[in-house]
Structures are given as structure tokens and as C-alpha cells.
């Protein structure tokens with residue numbers, strides 16, 4: 001592997017004119033790990049979803065406009081389903097699946113850890129998010145793997161820019 005890499009670097013250096021070779025190698029080294037896609041597919045849909053999420057977030061903080069916030073959340077859900085976009089789990093987990101309310105801990109959602117096992121082992125801990133608006137519960141088995149990373153947070157996973 002290292003042999004191959006050095007070979008490529010050597011050929012890259014020899015093909016370039018001498019004046020710009022140092023600058024080119026620096027650029028190549030910097031741009032290699034964070035390679036952004038040139039064309040983002042469905043960019044307009046992502047922009048629309050981003051706008052709807054921000055609007056929902058803004059109106060959710062004011063109690064008299066929470067119905068409007070739910071409307072934006074519903075719109076966001078419909079756009080994502082219609083255009084078959086893969087939303088990031090961080091965004092999906094902040095929306096109630098039943099009433100489309102934006103879930104903010106302490107304001108529109110309660111969080112608690114349940115353990116219904118008889119042994120009361122920490123491996124059976126379950127994080128429960130309860131929507132205050134409709135009572136819908138979402139359960140996450142956090143005790144099974146305490147070092148669990150979402151696929152979007154793992155290294156080497158490229159997500160489309162939102």
C-alpha cells in the first residue's frame with residue numbers, strides 16, 4: 001500500500017512543472033480526506049426540507065404558534081416521503097412520528113430511562129422519548145451498546161450536504 005502511494009506521488013510530481021509542484025502536492029493532501037461531491041442530487045429538495053425544519057424550530061418555541069410548527073413538520077415529512085430522500089437520524093429523531101411536533105426536551109418532549117427487567121441490569125436500560133402533545137413514545141435500547149454510533153456519525157460515511 002505504501003509502495004503504491006509513493007509511486008503515485010512520484011509520478012504526480014514528475015508530471016508537473018517544477019514551479020507549482022509544491023503547491024499542487026499541498027492541495028492534493030488537503031483535499032483528499034474531505035472530498036465534497038461536485039453535484040449534489042436533489043439539492044432543491046434538501047434546501048426545502050432545511051427551510052421547513054428551521055421554520056418549524058422557530059415557531060415551536062412560541063406556544064401560540066405550535067400548531068403552525070406542526071404544519072411545517074407535516075410538510076417536511078411529506079416532502080421527504082414524496083421525493084424519497086434519506087434524512088439524517090439526528091433530524092428524524094427530533095420529529096414526532098404521530099403529530100409531527102418538533103421534539104425539544106423539556107418543552108415538547110420528556111425523556112426518561114426505563115428498566116423493566118427483573119434483574120435490573122444496565123444492559124436493559126431503555127431511553128423513552130414521550131411527546132407531550134400526543135403521548136407518542138419512542139424507545140431506544142441505549143443499554144445494549146453504550147458506545148453505539150449512528151451510521152451518520154461513523155467515520156468514512158459520506159452524507160449528501162443539506
Ligand SMILES: [Zn+2]
Nearest residue numbers: 096099131134
Ligand atoms: Zn406527538
